[in-house]
Amino acid sequence: MSFFQILDGFAATWGSNKPLQALTAVFIAAFSIFFASKIARGFRKPPFPLPPGPRGLPIIGYLPFLGTDLHVALANLASSYGPVFKLRLGTKLCVVVSSPAAVKEIVRDKDAIFANRDASVGALIATYGGHDIAFADYDPEWRKMRKLFVQEMLSKASIDACYDKRREGVRMGIREVYGKTGEAVNISQILLVTLVDSVVRTLWGGSILEDHKDSSVKGPELKQMLNEFITLLGCPNISDFFPALAWLDLQGVARRMRKVCAQIDSILDKAINERTTAGVNGSRRRDMLQYLLDLNDSEDPASSLSMNQVKALLKDIVIGGTDTTATITEWALSKLLKHPETLEQVYQELNQVVGLDSMVEESHLPQLHYLNAVLKETHRLHPALPLLVPRRPSQTTDVCGYTIPQGTKILINVWAIHRDAQLWDMPSEFRPERFLDPAAKWDYAGNDFRYLPFGSGRRVCAGLPLAERMQMYALASFLHCFKWEVPKGEEIELSETFGIVLKKAVPLVAVPTPRLSDLKLYA
Ligand code: HEM
Secondary structure (H helix, E strand, O other): OOHHHHHHHHHHHHOOOHHHHHHHHHHHHHHHHHHHHHHHHHHHOOOOOOOOOOOOEOOOEOHHHOOOOHHHHHHHHHHHHOOEEEEEEOOEEEEEEOOHHHHHHHHHHOOOOOOEEOOOHHHHHHOOOOOOOOOOOOOHHHHHHHHHHHHHHOOHHHHHHOHHHHHHHHHHHHHHHHOOOOOOEEHHHHHHHHHHHHHHHHHHOOOHHHHOOOOOOOHHHHHHHHHHHHHHHHOOOHHHHOHHHHHHOOOOHHHHHHHHHHHHHHHHHHHHHHHHHHHHOOOOOOOHHHHHHHHHHOOOOOOOOOHHHHHHHHHHHHHHHHHHHHHHHHHHHHHHHHOHHHHHHHHHHHHHHOOOOOOOOHHHHHHOHHHHHHHHHHHHHOOOOOOOOOEEOOOOEEEOOEEEOOOOEEEEOHHHHHOOOOOOOOOOOOOHHHHOOOOOOOOOOOOOOOOOOOOOHHHOOOOHHHHHHHHHHHHHHHHHHEEEEOOOOOOOOOOEEOOOOOEEOOOOEEEEEEOOOOHHHHO
């Protein structure tokens, strides 16, 4: 039956009144269009609502209300809006997740959908446009780099083979502290320099401090340079919330990032150029830098890397890997100084396992169960990356009954999960014993969604096996070699300062006294 036959039917019923017929036709047409559009909208409408969330201001959204401690502000909002909530920040839609169930959906059930990163303007400059592992999208180039890094460069055999380099770096740090016996030492700085040095020795056999003696790369400057880099990676930037304004670089983040990257690039270029020249002279070393440079020369697309990829990966390792490790080691030492009875237990374990007549070796680490629990508890209370590295879904999907539109910035609030009273007994207390329970198999791999200091899923920390060793080795060595005391009249400050890496607001300063029985060991 056609539309006009239906109209005829109406006319027959209501008489042959032409104006009425026309009016009816208009009415039916309007009605049909209304329903057709309703049905069409019905098909397009997402099956689930968007997550709840606070209302912000027009245009800028919730940006002015977040304050400086973003991880804490987001934890507070989760207590009002639930474990999956949304925020509009400028033109950007953000979804914040703070429960193990929601995390599981993102990093396990829908890991492939959520595997892209949401790189900031600063991160894209630092990585030559996302050519590293940490900020690259989930694409074949990322898969190739991650596979080479995890399976070749950080295989157990490769890590074991570089132990002497890590040891040289840590021993250099110990000598430096020994030279300051009885003085107030900025542990934050010494730890960072020690770890950067260990990693640089591992990568290309050099020493960041010794190789750059004549330049501005000294301990304090190195720390300042890396701090600037890490700050710019994670700082709130108008260009990220209003991409149309990015060309104005209103806060100067892009300009500052280009400046600090030029300094870092000059260090990397020096190491690369020296190696290339050494190659011409026929004296190439076999180390991680050489492995990467060989991949840069390779013709095989399955393994070849561009020079930007090589340098971006070196930055991930030299800066990303060391700043996190130094930060967590500093937090652990601070917690121990605040809890002398726990520190005493650590010393007893070290005396028993290592002995006061020896330095710590990596072979001792598996026996240091209590120290391992101290580190795990430190990661719980002060996760180095409190919101992990933001992810971005490649398609519209759903989590815990809410629609998550394609391209949303996903923040996983690990800091909030680690302090959730429904998941942890006395969550704000420092109690390493909770990680000694043999029934609970806590590890760093992100298999238990209540505990994610290294993330989880296919974007879990790629440097985990090296990080586990370096953090334990540095912490055990600095503790075993010295008795640490808070400078007279001072107290240990434990407040946090938010950034992509969660640091101590006040760097740790303490006074070392040698513990070992033979002072020759410090030489
Ligand atoms: C205590 C030390 C460290 C901590 C706490 C840490 C933590 C993390 C976290 C939380 C992520 C993000 C995971 C996610 O988004 O799910 C990450 C990513 C990453 N980490 Fe670490 N990390 C540490 C040390 C290292 C080291 C030593 C290296 C290199 C040797 C490294 C290399 C990386 C890389 C390349 C990524 C990016 C992975 C990807 O996006 O596929 N990290 N790390």
